[in-house]
Amino acid sequence: MGAVFAGRRLMAEAYRISGVGRLDEAQPVGFTFDGKSYGGSAGDTLASALLANGVHLVGRSFKYHRPRGIVSAGAEEPNALVGLHRDAARKTPNVRATVQELYNGLAAVSQNRWPSLGFDVGAVNDLASPLFPAGFYYKTFMWPKSAWTSLYEPRIRAAAGLGVAPDKPDPDRYSARYAHCEVLVVGGGAAGIAAALAAAQSGVRVILADEQAQPGGAMRFERGAVIDGQAGWDWTQEAVARLARMDNVRLLTRTTAFGYYAQNFVALAERVSDHLAEPGDLPRERLWQVRAKKVVLATGAIERHMVFDGNDRPGVMLASAARTYLNHYGVAVGRHVGVYTANDSAYAAAIDLKRAGVGIAAIVDWRDNPRGGVVEEARALGIEVLHGRGVATTGGRRRIASMTVVPKAGGGGRVVPVDALLMSSGWTPSLHLFSQSRGKVAFDAVGQRFLPGTYAQDCICVGAGNGTDDLATSLREAFAAGEKAAREAGGDGGDKVSRPRVEASESWAGGMLGAGPGAGSGTTVKAFVDYQNDVTAKDIRLAVKEGMHSIEHVKRFTTTGMATDQGKTSNLHGLAIAADALKKEIPEVGLTTFRAPYTPVTFGAMVNHARGPLFEPTRQTAMHGWHEDHGAVFEDVGQWKRPWYYPRPGEDMRAAVARECRTVRAAAGIFDASTLGKIEVVGPDAVRFMELLYTNPWAKLAPGRCRYGVMLREDGFLYDDGVVGRLAEDRFHVTTTTGGAPRVLHHMEDYLQTEFPHLDVWLTSTTEQWAVIAVQGPKAREIVAPLVEGIDLTDEAMPHMSVREGTICGVPARLFRMSFTGERGYEINVPADYGEAVWEAVWAEGEKHGACAYGTETMHVLRAEKGFIIVGQDTDGTVTPDDAGLGWATGKKKSDFVGIRGLKRPDLVASGRKQLVGLKTKDPQTVLEEGAQIVADPDEPVPMRMLGHVTSSYWSENCSRSIALALVADGRDRMGETLYVPMPDRTIAVEVTATVFFDEKGERVHG
């Protein structure tokens, strides 16, 4: 056949055997690999299509840059990692060619080679490999230490790694879904399908997840299976179609269960459109987070390779993979194929290939006397079986050309020409998810493998993943597990399905672990255990020799099993070689714990919707649009966007802030204070609760009046502050800092529920109920007055620190008279939906009086001019009210409040504590840096005794000089003293002063 792709007639797929396999040859698909055009068929993976074209060399290895081919036909692939380039932004590295489905126009590139795959300069590492033993980097790049970050690490990182990460933002969309079910079945092989059928018939919700495009598992290659009178594959497809029609079943294909977390929470990655030439509006991937009452793990088994010199040459692959390529994809992996096995299952591959007309050079069997059906069948087909022998090495450059067969007992070798070599040392049950679920594995000494031992969660392993080798037993076990899981999860039966009957099957028993005769101790021998990380048998022996006696140390020293394939094919070999070198039994050496993810998961799937504007909620006040329209520069305060300052044309930040600061004190300023936390404390015991949560006394605060409240933690340190208005005997309107709103409510609720549950009082957050417009300055009353109804604004009727309810702009409002600037001030609280319109009305009035809008920077400067602290800036969790000069806010007659005992701790009453003071630089133009340290003697040798640090520092336009607040040891006893702030380029002399820099008598709030 041949397809037209990119305007060129493609060459026929020379290794595709017509009439074999399940693909539709009538649907040709064109693709490129390293720029060269090839043809494949719909349903191909990239690997099967490359093999159909006779391409085995697909990449270079990680460390030695050795030519590498396709080892497997599935998710365990350690070698055939390629880059996929859809367009300039869509470049995916390390895609397993064995998993990637072919689509028309797919463009793949090989990795880790320069200048080309055929000729790679980095391959010099291979020749120099005696110089790169295990632990090479640890041993070599130790000196000088400083060279590590500047020289060694960047070079090693540049030379190492496989693919190249994309350099543009990911344009694809990723989605996510939480799902719940009674039974989650992981793995859509025959066992998983049987379990899903059994569970689904009871009517409970079932999710069946399989990583392949078509479920079917090992039936993809096993030709010998017959179930319910059908070929194994046909049975699976019919059963899957039946499951797909059931309303209570969600069938997820191309979906990998990659993480098993607490309480049957399993994460699945669904590849939604990676297989499509035109993804359209579909997301690329979808993350499923599934909470299942019961989990059935039907994760199957993975075939292991044989460990011998040159076992990584392109053309050397797993026997089951070759069989999959033949039976499913109709592709012969060679014309002259050798087999090296310790296991019956490889015979089936040889037999299938032979029957398809492929030459089998020989079957080399490690076992001394293999017997049984497949062995006799192979012999009957005329295949030479060389038992009691091993493959010592292979020949060939970019593709295997020969294998050297030697007797196990020693003696001369025989070179057999081959163009592919199939291997099988047995099957490893996939315990990754079971292990992730915290289940404990148990060693099966007979089968020389680990099996599920003690379960930690409500799950059950079935089939090959449970070590059940026989298909009939597997299906019986899986069906029973599905039925039981559904029953226990509340399923009460529905249309019964009959238990599948297995009429014929194959057996996979037998095998070996560790290295064969080709993996000797010579320095040039490379018998790979871990293909992806280029770890050889010799490396593992060396690790043991150098004192690594735990598998955890061997693993980290050699990096075996630490690549993205997680050692799916290599872990048991590595363990067996280490155990052999240590002369211990395998269970004594231990098995490393499997970690999520089972296969690599994209960051896109993990992040899914949480990108751009959805990365984090951005909270905006009701007046945000006005601020934007008036040129505000915004500051992030937690999740809030707050206006920072409002520059006019030609103004920089300093000029804008200076103007705003001047204007507020000369006329008035309007400020959006909506983000301040607000909590309504309501109930007959409200005042008792306030007495307990704040240092201040509240009982005598009359309704309609306000007080500045100070809140401590149990340890006596300042936790939050804010103005509190008493609206009624049983109702307080509490304000908190912007950042403190959630934690203060939690703090209050915590004490209410645990310490003071006897109080009849309830707390409600009203932060977002009210939009808050602060009007501050000498003209504040003139600005507010025209808009207010039902409130007498005269000083007699509404003095500083009072609160009234009335209407403003016709809207029910709470009006506070309070000040964080030292000026006459009002804070208008109106229901949030009215906030912007009321703000506009206030602004219109303000303009008549020369007012400006001001932002958080001006607010900070103005409060610092008055010595008002900001909790979290002038305090740091180790500051008491007295330290901050707020001792007056503690009710002296109070017998209890949160923190009262903490305040009596010896350290908190000792002398020498850091106290909040003002600092004036001797040069009024110099503005200190916040955080700068303060010393008494600038000439003292380092380390100097540090007295404290600057907490707030600004240019004060109103004082025509710089001002600062600082925490200084015994600060209040140092008034007038000269201290020093050493900076990298100079030392700044400062005078210790009171904290109030402007209107020291505090008269302006009243006038």
Next chain:
Amino acid sequence: MAKAAKAVQTSAERRPKLAGRSLKAGNVTLTPAEPAARLALRAPQASIAALSKALGVTLPQTPKSSAVSKDGARTALWLGPDEWLIVAPDGTDLAGEAAGAGALHAAVDIAHRNAAILVEGAGAQACLAAGCPQDLSPAAFPVGAVSRTVFGKAEIVLVRTGEDAFRVEVWRSFADYAWTLLAEAARDAGQ
């Protein structure tokens, strides 16, 4: 002094969050709910009967449930053993009505604290499942079910108002985030 300039403006314009938005994507529609009266009601067990009578809706005591008044105009959502969110037509003086019960309680007007989004259509449940970890199947979360839960990174109160209809109550400043995430999720809800 201030009286001379009175009555410059008698009524400020109300600008509800999300006003004017609507979205139809696949099998999901998103609509901002009409402005409503909302009351945060806290009360001990002993007050429930009196408050139910005063408010004209039986305060539900079953976790995660709601109750609707006879005329269907107001809903009481169970949020906790002593906590309800009452939703009624805009302008209803719920706090005033509750005060008339003469029973111990705390009532706080939060009409403007929340915005609400109506999520409707065959894909509504899947759309919410993009960000809400709860089991929202009709069996576990039937019509009338209520939960204070999360949607992505926002806290919400979720009510199932119909087989394929949900109401999402969310704090005003999180409404834009919730809407945007719902809109993204709606594109994927047909799968």
